[in-house]
Amino acid sequence: FWNLGGGTGRVLHERVIRTFEAEGEVGFEVELIHRAEQNPVVDILRERWRIVTIPSDGTFHGFDLHTTQTAATEIPLEIAQYHYGGIALRGPERWLTPTDRDEPVAGESAVREPSRMLNDQGGTQQTGNHQPARWAVLSGLIDGKPATIAVLSHRDNFRAPQPVRMHPTKPYFVFTPCVTGEFSIDTQHPFVGRYRWLLTDAEPDPAWLDEQWVRWNED
Template sequence: MKNKLTQSIAIVLLLILSLPLRGQVLARMNVKSGNSKRVNTTVNATIRLSLLPVTDSLQLFEVLRDRSVPTPFQIIGDKLYWIMSGVTAPGNTRKYELRKALPEVPSVAMHVTDSNGALVLGKGSRKLLQYNYSIAEPPAGVDKIYRRSGFIHPLWAPDGQIITNIHPKGHWHHMGIWNPWTHTSFRGKETDFWNLHKKEGTVRFKGLIGKTAGPVICGFKALQEHIAFIDKEETVAMTEEWTVNVFHPGTDTTRFIWDLSSILNCADTAGITFLQYRYGGGFGLRTTAAWTATNSEVVTSEGNTRNNADSTRARWIKITGHTDKGQAGLVIMNHPDDFDAPQPVRVWPANSERGEIMMNFSPTKMKAWQLKYGQYYQQAYRVVTFVNDLTKEEVEELWLDYVRPPEVTVYQQEPPSR
């Protein structure tokens, strides 16, 4: 009996050794939560792709004390992305392994659909946001100067409510989520890319650079042009690269997180100056007309509301509205590396414009910003859409996820020769 058992063990070991690549660990990652509680946090690690086999034979596992848990992942460029699912308490470390040739892990893909001049980013059957690269026509009877492309609308809450608005009455130039600059000096002339009725400038989609889809992230990269109308001719004053990425929400589908990065580059040797002004550039938002002074709330990281937020600085701003479809909202964060961060905000008071909401992170509200030819200038924002509400503590946790993400340590070695 002992000999048979010994023989059986030897046969099993022989089979394992004869297949050295099955389940082979290619990289190990330790993720430290730091001083913050982490909830369904997307993390990433830089990996050496030259050391990996083809990506369709890779699988990621979280290594627990008694088992390994399959974890959806996505490789973009030289980075490996995945979701640290559930709640991770402060001071904890979670361990992951990237392995070769294990069964594929079923997952719901984050996808991009190209249809009717727009990119729709979604998860499964849920639509999350729409980027419009084709020209959106203004309402019938409104001046054609308000034609625009290169903006986000609709933005959907996780329950399907549309929470943005375009071409609102009296402000036909407001386009969901957009970021044209208002008071600028270009070639010695004042140029306004925001107020289209002045016929000094506009912003247009130029071309699609790429799209991303997969188990963890979906998004796109697009090129836009800021066009100045000078002496009845169109001149490209700036090019702008928009990168938008939406992240899988993990185990909580009551909120979605997405990032917007804007990289500006002067297209003219003269450069351009964004003059000090009360609004413009940064992140512009016009919310649904259904949110008014009677059923909505605005609060900033510093505790200011619609009554006193205008012209104050904020790391983030939260907007919540209630309709007959329920309560929903969004948080917009500006990154500490942005120009003049934490950036000043422009917020309409509750007693103006029918009580509707327009907000703008306005980088040049306090001081001018000169952009030089041949240099690149980046601004980054994170948006969280949610249903019901988020407490200040929850928003602060999300803020720390953005500016102080978990620390990831990668252990990757040359694979053994066969």
């Protein structure tokens, strides 16, 4: 049912379930609605996010996302095999290439700066599309200084290590389990995923990211 360009589906904020600060954890839980916009309008999925910040020594910032998507009706949602769809990261407008046809957002700078992608297999934006990966990175320059955003995918995730769709030109990647085949989400079989975001003011460090992935998965 989902096609952003066609306006056939959307995701809406439903409610804040709670915020918390205890035992070194700060975070919140919210509920989202995945809605089919065709006539009649139908709520297809309910999604719960639990986001928790990660303690840091100051050299990085980060947070964990735990998502649970459950069918909102008794009819299962059948996910077809497709080349993208899942937990995604989209970089800033300035990381678009000069040849991308996206119209500048009003009030945003038209400055363009270089960016690149990398995964734990050594795959790049040119070579790593749909490679199964423990982590993927989008990095580039902001006002001439390096910035890196990494997303780590937990070993217990559905079809882990999940394939990562890397867009060939735009600063966008997405962990995409539907690349390897169809699956369904119903009231008894939710889609559950755990992902960790790590942000640094530096170039990507694969050895450090490997270490972070191992530590996280040993917790």
